[in-house]
Amino acid sequence: MSDNKVILNYDGNSYEYPIVDSTIGDRGIDISKLRDQTGLITLDLGYKNTGATLSEITYLDGDKGELFYRGYPIEQIAEKSNFTEVMYLLLHGDLPTQDQFNTFNGNIKKYNFVAEEMKKIIDAFPRSAHPMGVLSSLTSALTAFNPKAVNVNSKEEMDLAAELLIAKFAHLAAWTYRKTLGLPLNHGDNNLNYVENFYKMAFRQPNADFEINPVVVGALDKLLILHADHEQNCSTSTVRMVGSAHTGLFASVSAGISALWGPLHGGANQAVIEMLELIEKDGGDVNKWVEKAKDKNDSFRLMGFGHRVYKNFDPRAKIIKKAADDLLSALGIEDKALDIAMQLEKVALEDEYFIERKLYPNVDFYSGIIYRALGIPTEMFTVMFALGRLPGWIAQWKEMRIKGDPIGRPRQVYQGAQQRDYIDMVNR
Numbered sequence: 001m002s003d004n005k006v007i008l009n010y011d012g013n014s015y016e017y018p019i020v021d022s023t024i025g026d027r028g029i030d031i032s033k034l035r036d037q038t039g040l041i042t043l044d045l046g047y048k049n050t051g052a053t054l055s056e057i058t059y060l061d062g063d064k065g066e067l068f069y070r071g072y073p074i075e076q077i078a079e080k081s082n083f084t085e086v087m088y089l090l091l092h093g094d095l096p097t098q099d100q101f102n103t104f105n106g107n108i109k110k111y112n113f114v115a116e117e118m119k120k121i122i123d124a125f126p127r128s129a130h131p132m133g134v135l136s137s138l139t140s141a142l143t144a145f146n147p148k149a150v151n152v153n154s155k156e157e158m159d160l161a162a163e164l165l166i167a168k169f170a171h172l173a174a175w176t177y178r179k180t181l182g183l184p185l186n187h188g189d190n191n192l193n194y195v196e197n198f199y200k201m202a203f204r205q206p207n208a209d210f211e212i213n214p215v216v217v218g219a220l221d222k223l224l225i226l227h228a229d230h231e232q233n234c235s236t237s238t239v240r241m242v243g244s245a246h247t248g249l250f251a252s253v254s255a256g257i258s259a260l261w262g263p264l265h266g267g268a269n270q271a272v273i274e275m276l277e278l279i280e281k282d283g284g285d286v287n288k289w290v291e292k293a294k295d296k297n298d299s300f301r302l303m304g305f306g307h308r309v310y311k312n313f314d315p316r317a318k319i320i321k322k323a324a325d326d327l328l329s330a331l332g333i334e335d336k337a338l339d340i341a342m343q344l345e346k347v348a349l350e351d352e353y354f355i356e357r358k359l360y361p362n363v364d365f366y367s368g369i370i371y372r373a374l375g376i377p378t379e380m381f382t383v384m385f386a387l388g389r390l391p392g393w394i395a396q397w398k399e400m401r402i403k404g405d406p407i408g409r410p411r412q413v414y415q416g417a418q419q420r421d422y423i424d425m426v427n428r
């Protein structure tokens, strides 16, 4: 290897592959000519070493435990910014001036309603339907009410599609929750900011006045910021992959919601609380559950622990842990689940198994405790994650389409049967 290329010696020949520079972090070997030149492809199950794109949105260093949105450290953003500003930052690349913020915020308010017909679609779901399934379906259904394909060469159309989806998504998230309780579906209130508006739409009771609790809204705002983007994770890669076929924005995001639902990804926040409740019911012996997580013959994993990229503390988990502590004391709530979570964290972080494998608490370990303190039911946790991740999905979709990434189409190493002849059923 030299500074700017990698040399591959194979089958008596030598091939050169250029190294693609980064501004910080991993550089990439451009192997796009590898197969044509050598007849070989790369095999990388789970894409552990594969860069799928060139991106300018989010950077994370898993060894140092660093996360930057458009260059700004997550700690500064979580402390000083707000979710609406973060949405603008991810979508447009820079922090907004006051005028830019007002225009963006004003546009979101302009589209702060959802067609009444959408309620009929929600009606068709049983109340027991998982909110993530409902949310994914509703997001896809939005296409029917906003049928115009986005012209990716027009900045105006791209911005409009993003603002429409952001405005309407808060309704869909709130409505999926109210559906599970059989509550009337509210429309938005333009006197409120984005997070307050969502909060009111989701939690207003039909028989009482609604008061915005700033402590609760502050905690929600922070959680949404922390979830807003995380570069090429499973759901974002799904959004980009679906969008790479020039599928529309809403349909691409709908696919991302399905990917996020899985317990190894966003669904982990629900799985963490279910795990903590199970441990509590079982007598609260955290050592027993840490042993189970280490046992290769037991399928149990410590949910909320480990991460594909972070091999150090997930910086979001640190911020969320403190926010959970602050929120519980501000609301005067004592939660046994938080005690168990802290004991689990302590035992696991001192255990050789977790140390060796560099398994630390991730973003989902403490977020469920905040959601629970806010009275949000467990099945809604991943919907909250989706609401936070939405601007990241849109920003990544937009970047992919503007840069003109080709359709995503991995190859495979085939290990199935060789060619064989069809046998009629009577002769099998």
Ligand code: CMC
Pocket (backbone or CB within 6 Å): 046, 233, 263, 264, 265, 266, 267, 268, 293, 294, 300, 301, 302, 303, 304, 305, 306, 307, 308, 309, 357, 359, 362, 363, 364
């Ligand atoms: N509990 C026990 N062992 C674990 C855990 C865990 N939570 N996570 C990883 N390991 C072990 C795993 O068994 C393997 O051991 P060995 O080398 O002996 O076979 C080793 O650590 C490496 O794990 P891996 O599964 O190869 O790592 P991965 O990068 O493919 O998976 C992960 C990452 C997040 C899917 C995994 O750590 C996990 O399943 N964690 C629990 C689920 C979770 O909290 N997911 C949320 C992720 S963060 C938010 C998000 O992405 O949405």
